[in-house]
Amino acid sequence: MTPRLRTVVAVAGAAVLVRRALRRRIGTSPLWPLPALEDPVSGRPRSRTLALRVARHERVADGVVLLRLEGTDLPPWEPGAHLDLVLPSGLVRQYSLCGDPEDRSSYTVATRLVEDGRGGSREVHERLRVGSRVEVRGPRNRFPLVEAPAYVFVVGGIGITPVLPMLRSLPEGTDWRLLYGGRTRASMPFLEETGKLDRTRVTVVAQDEDGLPDLDALFADLAEGTAVYCCGPDGLMAAVEARIPAGSALHLERFTAGAPAAGDTAFEVELRRSGRTVTVPAGSTVLAAVRAELPDMMYSCEQGFCGTCRQRVLEGEVEHRDDLLTDAERDDSMLICVSRTRGGPIVLDM
Amino acid sequence: MSNTQARPPRPVESERTALKARKVSFSWQDTPLHWVPDDPFATHTINVLHLLLPAGERWFVHVYRQALPLIRDERLREDVIGFIGQEATHSQAHDEVLPHLAELGLDPTPYTAQVDWLFEKLLGDRTLPPGRARRWWLLERVALIAAIEHYTAFLGDWILNADELDRRGADPVMLDLLRWHGAEEVEHRSVAFDLFQHVDGSYRRRARTWATAFTALVFLWQRGARFFMENDPTLLDGRASLKDFYTGGKRGVLPPTGDLLKSVPRYLSRSYHPSQEGSTEQAAAYLASSPAATAAAAAEREAGAA
Numbered sequence: 001m002t003p004r005l006r007t008v009v010a011v012a013g014a015a016v017l018v019r020r021a022l023r024r025r026i027g028t029s030p031l032w033p034l035p036a037l038e039d040p041v042s043g044r045p046r047s048r049t050l051a052l053r054v055a056r057h058e059r060v061a062d063g064v065v066l067l068r069l070e071g072t073d074l075p076p077w078e079p080g081a082h083l084d085l086v087l088p089s090g091l092v093r094q095y096s097l098c099g100d101p102e103d104r105s106s107y108t109v110a111t112r113l114v115e116d117g118r119g120g121s122r123e124v125h126e127r128l129r130v131g132s133r134v135e136v137r138g139p140r141n142r143f144p145l146v147e148a149p150a151y152v153f154v155v156g157g158i159g160i161t162p163v164l165p166m167l168r169s170l171p172e173g174t175d176w177r178l179l180y181g182g183r184t185r186a187s188m189p190f191l192e193e194t195g196k197l198d199r200t201r202v203t204v205v206a207q208d209e210d211g212l213p214d215l216d217a218l219f220a221d222l223a224e225g226t227a228v229y230c231c232g233p234d235g236l237m238a239a240v241e242a243r244i245p246a247g248s249a250l251h252l253e254r255f256t257a258g259a260p261a262a263g264d265t266a267f268e269v270e271l272r273r274s275g276r277t278v279t280v281p282a283g284s285t286v287l288a289a290v291r292a293e294l295p296d297m298m299y300s301c302e303q304g305f306c307g308t309c310r311q312r313v314l315e316g317e318v319e320h321r322d323d324l325l326t327d328a329e330r331d332d333s334m335l336i337c338v339s340r341t342r343g344g345p346i347v348l349d350m
Numbered sequence: 351m352s353n354t355q356a357r358p359p360r361p362v363e364s365e366r367t368a369l370k371a372r373k374v375s376f377s378w379q380d381t382p383l384h385w386v387p388d389d390p391f392a393t394h395t396i397n398v399l400h401l402l403l404p405a406g407e408r409w410f411v412h413v414y415r416q417a418l419p420l421i422r423d424e425r426l427r428e429d430v431i432g433f434i435g436q437e438a439t440h441s442q443a444h445d446e447v448l449p450h451l452a453e454l455g456l457d458p459t460p461y462t463a464q465v466d467w468l469f470e471k472l473l474g475d476r477t478l479p480p481g482r483a484r485r486w487w488l489l490e491r492v493a494l495i496a497a498i499e500h501y502t503a504f505l506g507d508w509i510l511n512a513d514e515l516d517r518r519g520a521d522p523v524m525l526d527l528l529r530w531h532g533a534e535e536v537e538h539r540s541v542a543f544d545l546f547q548h549v550d551g552s553y554r555r556r557a558r559t560w561a562t563a564f565t566a567l568v569f570l571w572q573r574g575a576r577f578f579m580e581n582d583p584t585l586l587d588g589r590a591s592l593k594d595f596y597t598g599g600k601r602g603v604l605p606p607t608g609d610l611l612k613s614v615p616r617y618l619s620r621s622y623h624p625s626q627e628g629s630t631e632q633a634a635a636y637l638a639s640s641p642a643a644t645a646a647a648a649a650e651r652e653a654g655a656a
Contacts, residue, residue: 031460031461031464031573031577034464034467034468035464035467035471036460036463036464036466036467037463037464037466037467037470037471040459040462040463040466041404041405041408041466041470042401042404042405042445042448042462042463042465042466043404043445043448043449043452043458043459043462044445296418296419298415298418298431298434299431300371300431300432300434300435300438301370301371301373301435301438301439303373303650305371305373305438305439305442306371306434306435306438306439307411307438308411308415308431308434308435308438324442
């Protein structure tokens with residue numbers, strides 16, 4: 001064999017071997033050799049609305065209606081999460097989820113009728129029926145259960161809803177206490193469920209029988225690092241806030257009044273990195289106000305769907321009016337071309 | 351290069367148009383798995399777009415956000431802003447097809463997770479020192495996008511003229527998505543190239559990134575078509591082959607292989623400019639009649655009137 005021929009044979013042989021090895025490798029794992037992104041982005045549904053069917057619509061206490069909304073393969077949630085309900089009139093209201101997080105085929109919420117409210121609760125009570133379709137967005141969690149050595153829950157009336165799943169999810173042996181207050185026993189929902197919990201840890205205070213709850217006694221001997229969760233009327237939350245001892249972390253869930261109607265109000269936006277504050281007039285947008293200060297900033301569609309103007313939110317409650325962001329993205333960012341404040345100033349990282 | 355001055359790219363001015371994103375939406379519930387009837391191979395070969403575009407176009411937007419401060423021309427800046435909005439919308443529109451495919455029993459996640467990795471990690475922002483290295487990586491990606499856009503414009507022009515798909519009764523919603531997208535790609539076909547010329551314009555980089563982009567596209571495309579064919583729950587022994595691609599092109603349900611090859615030397619010509627190919631007029635005509643685009647325009651008018 002001449003040296004030249006030998007080289008050709010060697011190269012051809014090597015090529016055949018490489019080809020066979022490659023085939024075998026691809027045969028065992030067809031998508032070799034590209035790695036995959038651990039947390040894939042593409043193909044995840046955006047925060048579009050889900051249309052659910054009202055499967056249960058029942059009075060569970062004076063002025064309180066429980067709704068069970070059925071669907072299939074619903075997005076998971078953690079205790080403390082709430083749902084946006086898009087009511088038939090177009091009003092959007094937030095209600096805490098109070099069912100079982102393991103149940104992926106229905107969401108349960110409870111709402112109290114607010115007589116002098118702006119109509120959201122009245123609609124839930126009077127216009128929704130078993131069989132009605134209702135659109136929901138979420139769930140989202142602004143009131144998550146944190147890891148702590150001990151817990152104290154102070155709730156008033158319908159404020160029990162986000163706390164109920166939390167209590168059920170606490171591991172056996174956790175040190176917790178619940179103070180559940182209300183005007184009358186008949187007006188307090190889920191009394192039966194709280195009765196099923198460890199009774200030594202639960203104090204029920206009905207104002208017409210027992211007067212106001214004794215918060216001072218509750219906070220007298222708090223262990224260091226106790227997490228205090230409070231959800232209820234403003235008066236109760238202010239009272240808890242005033243008494244909370246140093247060394248305890250307070251978590252509040254307000255009954256948000258929901259989105260204001262079409263007439264927007266002016267508000268302030270602080271641009272922390274550039275050290276400026278701008279005022280967004282009613283009828284204008286954050287984008288317009290920011291562009292007056294930072295003309296180079298990015299934007300495109302100006303209608304809340306392209307995502308180009310998305311900015312990180314450091315502080316403030318945002319009312320999201322875009323069609324794009326996922327719930328996780330909404331937790332810390334906003335599209336400044338359409339979204340506004342829910343009340344109070346907003347701080348952006350720009 | 352010695353002769354870059356002698357044969358500069360020659361844009362066709364009449365092909366320019368103002369760019370704006372359209373807020374389209376598509377309803378997928380009636381689209382069948384094989385939306386080109388009885389032609390799974392053509393269906394899946396075109397479906398590869400849904401695998402690549404969500405991550406790819408998100409990446410375009412990500413890169414262009416960084417390139418924007420380098421632009422010293424007001425008109426180009428406006429074009430790039432319009433381009434970004436359109437690309438962001440394209441990415442979302444294709445992304446919405448993926449859950450529908452999963453519902454039909456063809457879960458694309460194993461593949462799209464890799465495409466996500468490719469664009470988010472491999473081609474993402476690297477930890478580079480600010481200055482030359484970081485600028486080099488940005489310019490390299492801007493040039494890659496210009497090369498890829500050569501092919502998106504080619505495909506856009508093809509789908510606008512692919513009458514054979516209508517004759518075979520292809521799903522109208524899918525055709526509208528592809529043609530709306532294709533028309534906007536034709537509309538903005540010059541932006542990526544103009545941006546590249548504006549910030550760099552080196553012929554050597556153009557040729558190098560073309561080679562990378564072309565190889566990557568061929569690799570990802572054949573792989574995506576094989577992935578779909580092998581995982582299609584209705585096919586017993588689904589296979590993708592180059593021969594099927596060639597015959598699909600002959601029948602007019604896929605881009606003709608010959609045209610694809612002929613577009614290579616055109617991009618590498620020194621006087622190439624994207625406005626020399628395709629027709630803005632045809633794109634505008636389609637957008638004026640597209641169900642999704644006209645619905646978006648009507649919704650916008652309504653919002654403006656409110």
